[in-house]
Every structure is written in structure tokens, then in C-alpha cells.
Amino acid sequence: MRTLLDVVKEIDNISFPYHNSADHDQYVDELWRFYLPEDPRPYGYIPKFVVEAMPWSADFHIDDKSVPKKVQLLTNSPADANKAIAHLLQTAREKRLFKCLEGWRNEEYRILGAKSVIKIERAGAGLLGITTTGVHMTVYTRSSTREILLWAPKRSMTTKNNPGKLDTSVAGGVPAGVKPFECLVKEAAEEASLPQELTTASAKSVGCVMEFNVKDGGNGLLEPSLKYVYDMEVDDVELRPGDSEVEEFCLMTPSEVKKNILEGNYKPMCVMVLVDFFVRHGILTIENEEDYAELVARTHRNLPFPTSSK
């Protein structure tokens, strides 16, 4: 039978360091590292096919002599670094080199942990293997018997990404220049029609989850992600779609949510957030879940990239 850990491993599908160490090391050793100027910490892993296809300008030093191989940004100021990255991705987009750039958003992530503000177009983050940052909130209420019921939006069948899938109650990427909590309040209003005052007063910061996904079943772009996680318990509030991406909001018991996760009815990027919710609320325990400790470790795995500027 499929387990939660099976689903988690399909999403967090770069192997854990320590486990299957040899496989892990060989695969990771062959990836190229992406470095920002004057910072010894790698900010992303890039597969060979991207390095070969990318229209690198002279601002990038392609170093195939180092072990592991690396792409080093050489600019002298944050402004120039931002220009070089933007120009690189715009050129690749114009030349139609990568499918992911068809989803160009004109919205940027701030590169997490960089010592100055360096931004990257959201649609291009995966090309350099940059860690994406998001906010995810589970909105829940309680039944007459005090059982937890979770609100989940069901995405429209006509929406482009993940049609028909269930989603976290409220979720979104954190754009450069916006604080995570501000972003959450805005997304809650836009996506679930939740009043800003309610979210501001009631949403609780409860942690973060990390996952490291490699697209195309392990052969594609590397997409590490960090999601700030929030809970909000509500009473007489009904969540309603705020845009056409969502068809309706459903209210589900934890067992229904778990069943839907195992059947693949959730957007993959929600699974870590829901597993973490189940652990924090005592729905999964060491007494009822054999993989308890590994689920907890995997949902909070350390990423090999900076998460702070120190």
C-alpha cells in the first residue's frame, strides 16, 4: 500500500544525504554549482543540459575545471548582478530555449540568503536551481465533536497548472520586497476572500517546511523550496474562491485529506505542509505512523543553499 512517506519521497526526490550516500554523491557531484560574486556558498545546482543550452554572457564564468564544476557570476555590484541575471533569462526566453520560461510572470523572487538584494524572475529560478520561497496556510475549523476540519480549494478543471487538484487553503510565492506575513495576508484575501483584519489577527506562524524536488522524475531542473507555514483556526468563516483558478472550497476531515494525498489528488507542493500540520496537531503520532521520525526529518530537511545572509 502507498504510504505518506512514499508520496513525500516522490516530491522530495533528491536522495537524503547519508541514505544511499554513494548514489547521492555521484548524482550531486555531477551537477554544476551556481555562485554569486564574493560569496563562497553555492546558491543552486544546475544540470549539464541547462549549462550547455544557456546563452551565458561574459558576466558569467563557466568553470569546467573546478570540482564540482561551477558557474560564477562575476559582476561588481548588486545592480550589475541583477542586470546580468535578468538579461540572461530574457535572452533565453526570446530564443525560446526553455519551456519553463513560457510561464514568465514579471514577478521576482529574492535570492534567499544573498548578502544584498539579488532578484530572479520566478519562471527562471529553476534554471539556476535557486531556492524558491513561499507561504502556505492551513485554515481549519472544528466539528461539533471538536474534530479538526481542513479547508481546501479545488482548482478549476480549466486552469493551466494542476487542473482539478486540491490545494493548501492559502498559498503563494513570496515576491522580492514583500515580507512573508504581508504576502500571506494578501494571498488570503485574493485567493480565499479572507478579510485582511482576520488573517492579520488570527494567522499563526508555526514553522517552515523544506523540500528538494528534481523535475521530470529526477532528470530535470532542481527546485529546492522553503515554505513558511501558518495555521489559522476559524469559526463561522466560509472560504470562497477569489479568482477563476479555484472552483470551490471543500471542508475535509484529516482522514479525507490523507486519502486524497495518497490518491494523488493534491498539488504535490502541498503535501509537506499537510504532513507537518498532521504532525503538529497530533493527527500523525509515533503510535499510529511507522515512518513518523523520517516524515518529520524529510519535511524539514536542510537544503545545501543559504537561508540567511550569515
Added chain:
Amino acid sequence: MRTLLDVVKEIDNISFPYHNSADHDQYVDELWRFYLPEDPRPYGYIPKFVVEAMPWSADFHIDDKSVPKKVQLLTNSPADANKAIAHLLQTAREKRLFKCLEGWRNEEYRILGAKSVIKIERAGAGLLGITTTGVHMTVYTRSSTREILLWAPKRSMTTKNNPGKLDTSVAGGVPAGVKPFECLVKEAAEEASLPQELTTASAKSVGCVMEFNVKDGGNGLLEPSLKYVYDMEVDDVELRPGDSEVEEFCLMTPSEVKKNILEGNYKPMCVMVLVDFFVRHGILTIENEEDYAELVARTHRNLPFPTSSK
């Protein structure tokens, strides 16, 4: 200024895989692995000085040809494995080979993740680098302004281990044959005079924390640990010492707790549990703690040893 991450790194003081990878690899490669019969997963790391001093019987194959080096238990049944481990540690104790065995408890841990029930005397777990399992519960109440206040026992100045230090509200090792939640209920009654019915009804399973401590500032025994974590909110309940190890229980604000952690007034093994509590309760957030994501990852690091029998 000392930060929570500094304190966490003193406790979880084997380096993170990925970070400072070369140092990590060299140190870890030189440690010996401990293997149980017919199981390819290592159950512990053993430093060279222990391998050399230990009075291994013929039940243990000391393999210095493998890379890394390993100690392989060779017995043919769980009963024999238990006998071999018990005999090994008893012999070492009688010969007074290791200081840690002076704390012999006549209480055993079950080796986590082993396919059958294999036990090890608590005082000897560190000699084979076996992961210890514990339960930790934070009992808290709310002030008239709804601020969280945490209950903390202050250990007696005359107790042997950690005299005068603050501790988690309730904590203990999980002995072989006892379920974590049962263990928690018993410890809460014994250590904090909390009625069994109250703990059974109100304690909430909220996760687990993992840490990997190397004793003597990184040169000694390896002590990975897994702690099941519980919260209990109480109202009109006063915690009282149940034995002479504890002098009194104090009620502290989160800022007082944090100050005491930074000043080294807590038992080291509580720090991960308290940091996790602060994260889950929105006391530490990405907006007020620069090391937020690394604190979350480190308190839930994956250990390189089995946590389930799969």
C-alpha cells in the same frame, strides 16, 4: 552576541552534511560503523578509542579492512544478540573501562529501527553510538494578557547530573517495552506530580526533534538522539517536584526562557525542544529570527541511522 543558533550548534555539534562537507566527510569517514546481524543499515558510529578499548567477544567481527571500518554483530538470533551486547557492556563495566558505565541504570533502550527487539543498557548506548529515544513535554499556561508562560523545573544543586540547571517541564528516556506516550504519562506523574488522567487527556503529540551530539566538544562518544515532543496547556494546575532531583518549578515568559537558554542555564538536551516550541507557537518567526530556517532544519535533522524497521 550569542544566538540561539550558536547554542543549537554547540549541542548538535556534528557538522551538517552539505555544510563544510569536506571536514564533515573526513571526520565521519574515520568513525567505525556498528552493524546488527543481517541488516545493511549502520546503527551507530564508534570512535577509534572505544573500538580499541572495548573487550569485544567473538560475537563481534572487528573489520578494519572495510571502508569505513566496521564492527559487525554476528549472532544468529535476537536472544543471542541481546546476550552478546549485555555481556560486552557488563564486562567493560566490571573492568571499569569507560566512565559512562559508572552511571549504570539497569534500564534499557530498544535499539530504534532494528527489525527485532534488541536492547542496550542506557549507560552504554553512547559506546556503540546508538540513537537514544526520549519524551519531552512543555507544560504551559497563559497570563491574564494571554501570553504563554512555560513551566520549568530547576534541578537541585545537590543532584549529580546538571545541578542547578533548568529543564523541560517533563522529560525522560523511553525504556524498552514502553510506548512513548505511556512513558510520558508516567514521567509527568513522577517528576511533576501531574495526575495521569490529566496528562492522558490533555498532552498533545506535536512532533519530534533530532540532534547529533558528540561529547567532549567533538572528540568523544557519539550520541544521536530522537525526542518525541508533546505540549500540554494547563489552567489551574501547579507543577510540583515529585523527587529530590528537582528543587522547584518556575513559571517563565518566553523571553525569560530564551535569556536562560543563551546564558547556558538550561540542560543542553532541552534546547532543541524549546526552540521547536517557540517556532510552533509563533514566538520565533521569520520576521524576528534571522536563523529561522536553519533552526527549524537543525532541530529536525535526519540522523544517519534507522528510525523505523523498514
